[in-house]
Amino acid sequence: MLEPLGLTRQEQDLYESLVSRRPVAAAELIDESTALARLVELDLVTLVDTDPAKYVVLPPDIALDVLARRRERELADARRKMVELTVRFHGSTARREPADLVEVLHGDQEIAQIMPRLLLSARNEVCGWDAPPYRDDPNQVNQLELDQLKRGVTFRVVYDRRGSVDRPGRLAALIQGIADGEQARVGDVPLKMTISDAPLAFVPFDVRATRHQTALLIHDPTMVAGLAALFELYWDRAVPLATYDGQQPAADRPTAEERDLLALLMSGFTDLEMAAHLGWSERTVRKHIDGMRHRLDADTRFQAGYQAVLRGWLEHRG
Template identity: 45%
Template sequence: MLEVIGLSSAAQTLYAALVERSPATLAELGHDTATAARLEELGLVTRLPGDPPRYVAVSPELALDVLIQARTQQLTEARHRIAQLAARFHRSAPEQDSANLVEVVMGRQAVSRRFERLQREARRQVRVFDAPPYATGAAGNAVEFELLARGVEYRVLYDRRAVEAPGTLATIIGYLGAGEQARVGEVPVKLVLSDHPMAILPLRHDEHAVESALVVHDSTLLGALSELFEMYWERAAPLHVRRGRLAEATGAAEARRDLLPLLAAGLSDTAIAAHLGWSDRTVRRHVRAMMTRLDAQTRFQAGYQVVMRGWLAEP
């Protein structure tokens, strides 16, 4: 226990023996001169004249308290030195940190790996601006299902172009069924935000967007990206899964419920028809009926009324 103030196990044993039995020779106690010399150096024992010499223990309250005070002084000096080093570090850190706030990742596979790593390092939430093209290809994001099952929250805002792609809505339904919160609307830039905190977004805004990416670490820029996501998320139209499906409406009421989120999201008649398995004529008929019911003159007004009346939240 007394190692913290510089006493070895052998020194502690000899000192304890002398506390109980002083004066005594080393031969009587079974210890060597090196250990006794160390105790004498620390002021814990006194050597009496004679041949062989005898040793007497100094009062523990006095001798050990002196050692503790000395060690306390050493710790105080160490803290002072640490403060000096910390001050030097923070004076030089801005230039070092600024170089590490944003990383550039090159190559489709490297981008895909960083995307997966960002998700796996999330603690509670991942937020996504989803828009084509995709680095992960047609297989989708298998990591999301794994993390949703572990309780990580996903909020994904899908760009209308993404939702209009044939077969995409069926994939989204799978995510929704696993617990994803999804909305459809305008997406200003592909983006993934993790509460690690970290973000990843394309380096370029063209068909080569998946070939390179920026990885943003905790910084003012990351805070701005977070605010951008929340602003667009509030403007977007929610998507819901009903009985595991978002298509194949059979009755007028079901048709209305399936049509609402797609209409509010601003999808074209052709895109809605592709997702719901209807003809363009059927879509136009339902849209006209919806506009009449909402007393709307344009599709935009109809979508706005759907959101304002809270119909998207109806079961």
């Protein structure tokens, strides 16, 4: 675990071996010459001029602390350089040509390559609108988003009510995203857009196409700030898609049968498929769905699924 201090695995293994041994004759370490030279360079080990010459480990609490402090100074210097470069970057923005502030992306390959770059650029937050058309399966888990969530990056997304949410299996995928830490709302959004606080913004150009063949990657901080302000307007107007904390009254809790039926319903199964899976008749399936709609005060199946989410019916229970 000493890699952050600049040691390779081989160097760490040798160091740990020497820590638990008495001074070792130089001749015994001839096969470890490369790793040994690095430990000497880092002042973790020293060569004592005895007969024969021996390598001695310096006290780890002192030597490793010195090395750690050295690393801290290097990181501090790197941060200062980062700030300097950031100031230079933003100071030069006004002098850059418009073509340098907006990249035009053409084709599936360029567009696919840009999304990881945008998500990984975020320091604190990614926000945006989710709307069709989709390049990939909209129900597929975005592993990169999960990794960023674990790092503490916030994700806020407004999902289009008709084109994005009202699709077979989509609501179940959104529920999983919320469980992973995403903040989601539902509303009417005009197009797909993703914004990183780098700042960077991705906007598809041909929004009427069935697939995005052209898109814009915007670097200009002023333009990105404008799009972010527009996002906030839609975010404030959207309906939160969230679950309760599981403390709903016992009378409002779903039965095991209702939970199984909801999972199938929101995964896009037909009545016939749900009946076959549950061992029911189609009539029984429809009866249970109508019963849930009545309990949830919902006019449609989609509304029933949405209300089930709001009431925490689909939360995992231990």
